[in-house]
Amino acid sequence: MLRRTAIASIALVLLTPVAASAHQPRSWAGAWTASAQGSYPDGYAVGQPDLTTVLPGNQAENQTLRLIVAPNSAGTSWRVRLTNEYGTKPVTFRNAYAGLQSSGANLAPGTNRPLSFDGRRSVTVPAGRTVLSDPVAVRVTDARAQRLAVSVHVAGASGPMTWHAASFTTSYLTGPNAGDHTADVADLAFPYTTTSWFFLSEVLVQSRDTATVVAFGDSITDGFFSTINGSDRWPDVLQRRLELTHSDLRVVTEAIGGNMVTRIGRTPGGCTPCDGPPALDRLDRDVINRPGARVMILLEGINDLGGGGATADQVIAGYKEIIQRVHARGIKIVGATLTPSAGTEFGLYGTPETDAERRAVNNFIRTSGQFDGVADFAAVTEDPARPGHLLPAYDTNSSVGGPGDHLHPNRAGFLAMAGAIDVAQLERLARVPALR
Incomplete structure (x- = not known):
């Protein structure tokens, strides 16, 4: 950066x-x-x-x-x-x-x-x-x-x-x-x-156009494993894509490593204070009350499944509450599918059971019609030769070097994820005034 x-x-x-x-x-x-x-x-x-x-x-x-x-x-x-x-x-x-x-x-x-x-x-x-x-x-x-x-x-x-x-x-x-x-x-x-x-x-900046897209999520939105000082988290790349279209939309990042949708506790040995307030508890502060918020892109749930032992139904129930609350304020919401985590050696992230729950969550995101749009991050990061795994090119650590952890996409993965977002759709959604 x-x-x-x-x-x-x-x-x-x-x-x-x-x-x-x-x-x-x-x-x-x-x-x-x-x-x-x-x-x-x-x-x-x-x-x-x-x-x-x-x-x-x-x-x-x-x-x-x-x-x-x-x-x-x-x-x-x-x-x-x-x-x-x-x-x-x-x-x-x-x-x-x-x-x-x-x-x-x-x-x-x-x-x-x-x-x-x-x-x-x-x-x-x-x-x-x-x-x-x-x-x-x-x-x-x-x-x-x-x-x-x-x-x-x-x-x-x-x-x-x-x-x-x-x-x-x-x-x-x-x-x-x-x-x-x-x-x-x-x-x-x-x-x-x-x-x-x-x-x-x-x-905050004083501006004539305040329409804002809030990238809301966990460590994958927060930038693990992007480069240090590289401004290449997927929200950063999305901001640059919008600039190339001469859009006035701004992207802000409200993400916390380890964050969860639900209030379900972590698996033994985890660190609940490390994860920040669950999405359901910080939604007002980080999205609903954010100046100019027009669209929220939600990428969360893998920590509930792999770190907290939640079920897909519990994550989906959390999604439904989030959708209801942001829609009540006139804010649109884009659901981002959960990227793969098979092979991860900590928590429950790498198990076949977690992958099955992840697929059930992603099916809801893609087909329920409750989101205003879908960013299919899973489709662009999953290895077709090894279902449930990140593409090998995306499974290295761009932050400090070395191999990846099979959970966090690297810089190349973030570029692909930002490229999967329909910026024209974002522009249309953002021009619907929010309620305040």
């Missing part, structure tokens, strides 16, 4: 606060999202360095985090949501900034702008709550080449840190008790890296 052009030649920052005017759009759309899933370290990080000495006691303490995110569109006015949803005590962010990354933790000169919250530079977020910043002016002219860097200074000890475990993006940390480096342009104070996002769940 970190391929860079000469940022200084294409990035400008407005030096005055953003104010509403007749020439500016008035609506806010999702430019980037990451589902808050729990408190660090509960979750499945990928490519993560050992942070034991960087986050002693699994918390931040008087240190600065520089979090790198890839917006899905250009823009000049942004808002940032900080989250303490899974904290047990208030967290004070003494300062926060947003600017443009140049390379590593370095920022493009002149682009780093202070964030405010109801006009104040410092904000304390109570446990279980989030806070949305005031608008900040940063000019992003090419979302494919430019990234936003959101820097936050945690004053004192944070306690449990709300996070999104698998970002497939490198972000940067100071050491504990290093103080406030949010305004720094150079990266000298940020020697440590992470492949997770902490305390950050949403970036």
Whole structure:
């Protein structure tokens, strides 16, 4: 994801606060999202360095985090949501900034702008709550080449840190008790890296067109085994396909590794807190209440079958509830068929019984008529010579190298999956106004 052009030649920052005017759009759309899933370290990080000495006691303490995110569109006015949803005590962010990354933790000169919250530079977020910043002016002219860097200074000890475990993006940390480096342009104070996002769940952009497609799912939507810093999860590839058609639709990703549709527990030895809230519990937060949400693409259920021991009927019952709830708000839903997992050596994913349940779920998705559209991911990823298995070309690990785990498609698989989505249909579905 970190391929860079000469940022200084294409990035400008407005030096005055953003104010509403007749020439500016008035609506806010999702430019980037990451589902808050729990408190660090509960979750499945990928490519993560050992942070034991960087986050002693699994918390931040008087240190600065520089979090790198890839917006899905250009823009000049942004808002940032900080989250303490899974904290047990208030967290004070003494300062926060947003600017443009140049390379590593370095920022493009002149682009780093202070964030405010109801006009104040410092904000304390109570446990279980989030806070949305005031608008900040940063000019992003090419979302494919430019990234936003959101820097936050945690004053004192944070306690449990709300996070999104698998970002497939490198972000940067100071050491504990290093103080406030949010305004720094150079990266000298940020020697440590992470492949997770902490305390950050949403970036909004001011836009005339707010129609949004929400890619909702588990680890396969979250990007396991896409490349780190490659922006090649299937939702990322879908966004680029839409851009090629000159569509104004935006794609945001609300996915959590290990996530399930139902509330059925995991098999013995599993980690229930690692999986985030089930789809039925996070649906309002991540889809129904999302600004501009018009279409949801649902890819979940394999963890219920292979990790939780659920039946196809239980997964389908969960689907029916999700369909009813999003339709009640005028949001359309595309069902994505479950990709194969035969040969997987953990949980129940690799068994013939799970494959039979998966096929029953996929039959419902394809034939029930309850979804507004179907993305047949199974058809483009399954090996016709070995039914139930991923195609060998898709069964390697693009994240850290080596063989795959027979469950997660790689970068090549994600390209094929995004190619299976009917973008013309998405465009038609998204133009039906949602109810609010």
